[in-house]
Amino acid sequence: MLHPALLDRLCKTYDGRKILDDISVSLAPGSINALLGPNGAGKTTLIGCLLGLLVPDSGAVRIWGENADKLSPETRCRIGFVPQTMTGLTWFRVQELKDYLSAFRNQPDGAEDRRWADWAALDPKARISTLSGGERQRLAIVLALRFSPDLIILDEPVASLDPMARHDFIALLSETVQRRETTALISSHIISDLERICDRFLVMKKGRLIGDLSAEVFAGEIRRLAIWPDTALGLEVLADLPDGSVWVRGWRPELDARNLPVLAGDMEAYFLALTR
């Protein structure tokens, strides 16, 4: 099976410092993947390598089997990318930029364009240099998603959106991905948003992939216990915290009846424990 995106033993250094350290991961077709990590963990660098914008020191990046740095025009057209900040081309007006970019694709605007344009609610005549940070982010999202890409890469897409825009964006993205079996990779620090829609969580720290977990495994097999139980019960410790609580993996339905001190814990709490 051709994976929409495959990273194999990816390494990248800057000035002798390891920024990506032996990262291997593949994105399954139709999956929504969260890319989490503290500031400087290497998320944007990983995305840059994935898009062929940065050259890794070693390792391979394949997009539907093609080398990321030599993608065919057809494959490029199947990718939508929302960068962390939208820069350049700010002398255009909103509609002018959309028309200009459409000309390269020779493709009419489709139903997706209408949906995302309605969400963004931008004045087509507004000059881009006069847009606020959040409005520019809306425009970057519209530009990336309006041609119904099969692979969507989003680097901090919601950082400057207001709560309503963020809420509606997450709902619309989820609907789009499900309707079209799109594959998505989303980097964001707003974990509660990602928890609503992602089916896999990749956690980076200091250039390494330290966590790779499906939403299903998180809900079924992972628990936070107030104290480590006397008997190990076949549980694996994933993280122990200064307050004595532990995150464990290997939870089974029969353990529910044991009255073990299970604490509430969402993905954000787990992320904090893992990256502490």
Ligand SMILES: Nc1ncnc2c1ncn2[C@@H]1O[C@H](COP(=O)(O)OP(=O)(O)OP(=O)(O)O)[C@@H](O)[C@H]1O
């Ligand atoms: N061109 C560069 N030259 C030198 N160091 C760089 C360069 N680009 C990134 N780095 C360093 O690589 C590390 C990872 O940066 P990256 O932008 O990938 O992190 P990130 O996980 O996306 O962080 P954030 O959450 O803050 O956006 C950082 O320490 C950064 O300073």
